[in-house]
Amino acid sequence: xxxxxxxxxxxxxxxxxxxxxxxxxxxxxxxxxxxxxxxxxxxxxxxxxxxxxxxxxxxxxxxxxxxxxxxxxxxxxxxxxxxxxxxxxxxxxxxxxxxxxxxxxxxxxxxxxxxxxxxxxxxxxxxxxxxxxxxxxxxxxxxxxxxxxxxxxxxxxxxxxxxxxxxxxxxxxxxxxxxxxxxxxxxxxxxxxxxxxxxxxxxxxxxxxxxxxxxxxxxxxxxxxxxxxxxxxxxxxxxxxxxxxxxxxxxxxxxxxxxxxxxxxxxxxxxxxxxxxxxxxxxxxxxxxxxxxxxxxxxxxxxxxxxxxxxxxxxxxxxxxxxxxxxxxxxxxxxxxxxxxxxxxxxxxxxxxxxxxxxxxxxxxxxxxxxxxxxxxxxxxxxxxxxxxxxxxxxxxxxxxxxxxxxxxxxxxxxxxxxxxxxxxxxxxxxxxxxx
Numbered sequence: 253x254x255x256x257x258x259x260x261x262x263x264x265x266x267x268x269x270x271x272x273x274x275x276x277x278x279x280x281x282x283x284x285x286x287x288x289x290x291x292x293x294x295x296x297x298x299x300x301x302x303x304x305x306x307x308x309x310x311x312x313x314x315x316x317x318x319x320x321x322x323x324x325x326x327x328x329x330x331x332x333x334x335x336x337x338x339x340x341x342x343x344x345x346x347x348x349x350x351x352x353x354x355x356x357x358x359x360x361x362x363x364x365x366x367x368x369x370x371x372x373x374x375x376x377x378x379x380x381x382x383x384x385x386x387x388x389x390x391x392x393x394x395x396x397x398x399x400x401x402x403x404x405x406x407x408x409x410x411x412x413x414x415x416x417x418x419x420x421x422x423x424x425x426x427x428x429x430x431x432x433x434x435x436x437x438x439x440x441x442x443x444x445x446x447x448x449x450x451x452x453x454x455x456x457x458x459x460x461x462x463x464x465x466x467x468x469x470x471x472x473x474x475x476x477x478x479x480x481x482x483x484x485x486x487x488x489x490x491x492x493x494x495x496x497x498x499x500x501x502x503x504x505x506x507x508x509x510x511x512x513x514x515x516x517x518x519x520x521x522x523x524x525x526x527x528x529x530x531x532x533x534x535x536x537x538x539x540x541x542x543x544x545x546x547x548x549x550x551x552x553x554x555x556x557x558x559x560x561x562x563x564x565x566x567x568x569x570x571x572x573x574x575x576x577x578x579x580x581x582x583x584x585x586x587x588x589x590x591x592x593x594x595x596x597x598x599x600x601x602x603x604x605x606x607x608x609x610x611x612x613x614x615x616x617x618x619x620x621x622x623x624x625x626x627x628x629x630x631x632x633x634x635x636x637x638x639x640x641x642x643x644x645x646x647x648x649x650x651x652x653x654x655x656x657x658x659x660x661x662x663x664x665x666x667x668x669x670x671x672x673x674x675x676x677x678x679x680x681x682x683x684x685x686x687x688x
Contacts, residue, residue: 257282257367258293260318261380262311263301265436265472265643267334268380269389271299274360275378277369284378294328295367296321300336302406305574311336312348319350331355333363335406358392358408375421382626384663385432385642386425390418390456394438396475398502399513399581400545400573403438410439412447419459426465431663432624433466434641439475441483454482461492467665468624470641472498476524477515484531494638495532500540504559505552508545511585518559525563536639538567543601544594545573546585553597560604566612567645568605572598606675613646613673620669620683623648628658635668635680646676654685661685 257278261271274297275284285293296318300311311334321327329352337344338357345354355363361371379386393408394401422433435457437443444452453471460469469492471483476499486493503509504518516524528535541556548556560568572594575587623635626642632649640646650668652658665687668680 255282255294256285256292257295257297258285258287258289259297259299259380260287260314261299262314263299263303263307263335265387265434266389266438267299267301269377269387269436270334270357270360271297272377272380274364275380276376277364277371278367279378281368287380292326296327296330297367298330298332298334300332300334302334302336302339303402304571304576306571308336315348315351319348322350329353331363331366333357333360335403339402339406357406375417375424377421377425379425379428379430381642382662383429384624384626385434386430387434387436388418388422388425388460389413389436390440390443390453391437395442396439396515397513397580399511399585400542400576400579402576402579405578407438410442410446412443412445412452414447415444415452415456415459418456419463422460422463422466426463429465429663431465431665432468432470433460434470434472435460436472439473440471441474441478441480451478451480453480454486457483457486457490457493461490467492468494468638470494470496470498470638472641474499476501476521479524481527481531484528487532487535495535496538496639496641497528497532497535498538498641498644502540502542503545503548503552503556505548505555508547508552511547511581512542512545513580518555522559522563536566537563538569538641538644539565541568541570541601542573543570543597544589546581546587546589548573548589548597557601557604560601560608564608564612565605566609566639568602568608569644570598570601570605610673610675613675613678616670616678617673618670620667621648621680622665623650623668623680625658625661625664625666627662628652633658633661633666633682635666646678648678648680650680650682652682 261268301307331353332351333355335357337354391412393410394404395410506517575582621637623637625633625635627634633652635648666685667683669683670680672679
């Protein structure tokens with residue numbers, strides 16, 4: 253009787269790619285159960301996040317919940333890996349002894365050996381996303397030294413994946429039905445500097461777009477400093493590259509940006525956003541901000557609010573500053589902003605963004621857009637346009653009364669007309685089910 257294995261992936265989509273490579277190496281050795289499986293399993297494999305306080309708490313809570321399942325006989329062995337166990341490799345085994353084995357976030361060979369498998373073969377993936385889209389991790393680690401960030405000493409130095417390997421991975425994914433690639437890394441715009449001595453993201457985008465079957469390519473996690481302008485040319489002129497950019501800016505006030513070690517100032521940031529909108533008409537920008545960072549007083553927070561009001565980001569997320577041991581910020585700055593003030597600022601910022609997002613979505617009512625069908629729920633097709641990224645953005649719900657099984661439309665592109673909008677999701681009606 254074969255053994256069963258279930259995974260739980262926490263944190264960012266980069267972790268998800270790691271899980272999928274590991275699962276590919278375990279195929280044939282285990283019956284791989286979906287994450288939402290509620291029954292018994294012989295092995296529970298948990299990929300943790302250790303980036304900020306909230307993420308660490310979520311990871312620990314998930315491990316403890318699995319410990320309870322083990323005590324009840326529902327789970328056999330518990331195996332934990334990823335950023336949390338890499339960062340706290342000395343402490344975690346003693347804190348939660350019920351876990352059978354702990355592994356890190358960089359070298360997965362010991363983990364696979366423990367589970368009876370060979371080393372990871374990078375191009376292979378066991379997809380945990382819907383079969384028509386996949387994340388493509390183009391590099392590991394980070395050479396940036398943002399003062400608040402623990403990733404460089406968790407994941408190590410930036411290391412680009414050779415272009416030919418990424419193109420081959422994309423080709424294999426396309427052969428399995430993947431039509432949308434979400435390009436990810438700790439900093440996608442840094443891609444190629446270590447291998448090719450140049451920023452090569454634009455060249456990679458062109459090569460990926462030449463892969464038969466890939467129709468959409470979107471970019472996540474771009475860094476503003478030394479942004480490669482040729483990437484904007486790809487977005488403007490390559491029909492397969494979505495007019496969508498995830499570019500975490502973190503702040504706008506010069507004092508805060510300097511404390512963060514972001515290598516840009518407010519003027520540079522404003523100019524970059526203007527160039528993006530000028531060079532790529534209709535581009536949708538997603539960003540992330542940190543509130544309560546050392547150096548952020550009432551004046552700096554007001555500047556942040558004014559900038560968000562001015563820039564009109566279509567998507568924006570934010571989180572409270574968390575002092576992380578081992579980072580430059582923890583050793584050199586006093587975390588002087590109270591949790592109450594951080595939460596108040598977070599609420600104020602997100603209330604402002606809520607109105608901006610609502611305004612953007614309402615501006616789309618009446619337009620016809622091409623969408624990809626992700627799923628079906630309660631009589632509605634669940635869709636996204638090039639302006640919505642999976643898992644982080646809203647969705648477009650479209651009433652479906654057709655005679656065909658709606659599952660036959662999953663992964664297909666259809667045309668819909670937007671009819672309603674709220675700050676997060678939209679509704680639409682079918683214009684055509686025929687792909688162009």
